[in-house]
Amino acid sequence: MALIPCPYCKKQISSLAKQCQHCDAKLTGDNEARLNIAKINQASKLQTHSFIAMTLFVAGVVIWFWGGEPAEGNRMYAGAVCFTFGFIGYLITRVRIILHKRRSV
Incomplete structure (x- = not known):
């Protein structure tokens, strides 16, 4: 017996449970297939992010260097914000992908 996420509400339930105690969803024999589909959907979302x-x-890089010279004024700020949020967002998402893959194994 192990704790697995409910395919519907994602809360932890027993792998032997016939019904989720949180959302009252009926759990049939195809729970493994639902869990695999949920893992694939999560991986797809992370790749999209x-x-x-x-x-x-x-x-951000294109905005910063558009026209062959470094940006000035508002264009500099817009490029820096896009560059920074994109870089940090990418790093965070890659860490989440690695953690997701480790959990899936």
Whole structure:
């Protein structure tokens, strides 16, 4: 017996439970398939977040160096904000992907 996340509400339940005590969802024999689908969906979301963060990072670099010279004024601030949030967001998302893969094994 192990604790697994409920496929519906994501709260911890017994692997032998017939019904979730939190959301009252009926749990049938295909729980393993639902858990695999939930893992795949989470991995897909994390990859999407990673792509968005990388796009924001690249946008910051493009804004900063548009026209062949370093930015000044508002363009400098916009580029720096995009660059910083994209870089930090990408790092955080990559750590979350690694942790997700370790949990899935």
